[in-house]
Amino acid sequence: MIYSSELIKGTLKTIVLKLLADNKKMYGYEITQKVKELTFDKIQITEGALYPTLHALEADGLVTTETEFIGKRVRKYYSLSPSGKNKTKEKVSELADFMDTMKFLLDIKPKQA
């Protein structure tokens, strides 16, 4: 099952921030591949959603970028800024809290092992 883009949209920032926190620096394609790998293809981040988010994070000062030339093309690596690190913790705990609330709200019983 692939999750709908509406579900991904609200959590994309958190996903990207958390990945950067765990992986120091990453480029766009790497992020999409990593997410795919970690979620067993269940979450596939589209280019149309990823790059606007990365630009917004950069504008907010949460991530910094460095560029690397690969032959003729330029690769942009993203990494967390100090304020991005704080924001990541905040965002992750907010989302965890949200998921608990959703479980309660939607009355989802934990799956029997």
Add this chain to the structure above:
Amino acid sequence: MYRISDQQIDFMLDDIRARGVEMESLQQNLLDHVCCIIEQNLDANGDFESFYQKTIRTFYKDALWEIEEETISLLTFKNYYTMKKVMIISGTFSAAATSAGIFFKFMHWPGASALLVLGIAVASFLFLPLLFTLKAKEKTKTRDKIIIGLGTIAAILLSLGILFKIMHWPGANMMGVLMISVMLLLFIPIYFFTGIRNPETKVNTIVFTILAIMGCGLFLALVNSRPSIQIHAAENSNQHYETTYLYATEQVSLNMAHALKDTSVAGRNLEKLHSLCNSICTQIEQLKSNAVTVTDYLDPEHANENAPLRKINYAALINPDNYDLPTAILFGGTQPDAANIEARPALVKLKQDLKLLNEMVLNTYKRHSEVLIDLSDKNDIRFAHPVSWEVTNFYHTPLSNLLVNFTQLQINVRLVEATCIH
């Protein structure tokens, strides 16, 4: 694994640009991304071009520039809360400054104009544009955005027009007329016919349209009316000045009758002076009478320099605020060349006689020049340069004020005459 050549990189970059992506960093991100996919998934001897086209197609729904649009909207959304905050603060500030300015103006306290200018400038150039930006962002249809844009333009013109009107700056009426045109010819029709189709907004649309048209009507009346308070004040002072003039004439004539018993040279000079003053006052009375007649009938044909003098009832002037017709009989109508406004013979003759009186008082009676009738050019708020005595006092002057000016002149003539008797 496929190896991408430099030409292929150039080709892809050009293609991404051609698809409407203009931000350089986004171009580079997308280029690197598509290169990674090609390198990972295309066989070493695969078909580069068709694979590229297939890959880039998966990036978007309708067009590649959607990604850039989304980026820009995310970037501006970041400023959304700042903009909203600035909008609320500037709106509150300008409302406070404008109200305070109006209050100061009523109380004749200093700083009224500064507050008004500041308040209205902040409203016109900060608050309203921000309001437009934020409101337009909420709407998706171009039609709605146009309506909000037109409304904002009309509102800016309205507030600036009122500011210019209060400050007596040129261009106020032009802005007012422009605002009314934008409002009545563009905004209201589009707004009305859009809003009335939607059952939810139907009632609000009708109510707002009626209010807006009423508002335009009131504003138009304001733009085109002359300051009625001044005219009202002039109507009241007219009777007062008339009484003063009649009293002054009576007193001067009594003293004159006494003085004229002297048959020496001095007595004969005084007689000349007295008859000149009488003639001047009669000429003025004639001008007043004619001005009242033409404005009553609203017809310049009724002016007749030899018409019998009429007794003016100041409480019953029919058109006290009319200035076209008095100007027509005194100057032959509005003159195209504001620098050289020429009076008609009756007013020219009056000015000549007043000059004669001044000379006589100065030469024969050696009176101080301060008692003379002031016939000099004056600065006038309506013109960029000093203008002649007759233009200052009588050109484009509403009947009520014109009559006050004439009667004051009569009083002055009698006062000058009185200083010569003793």
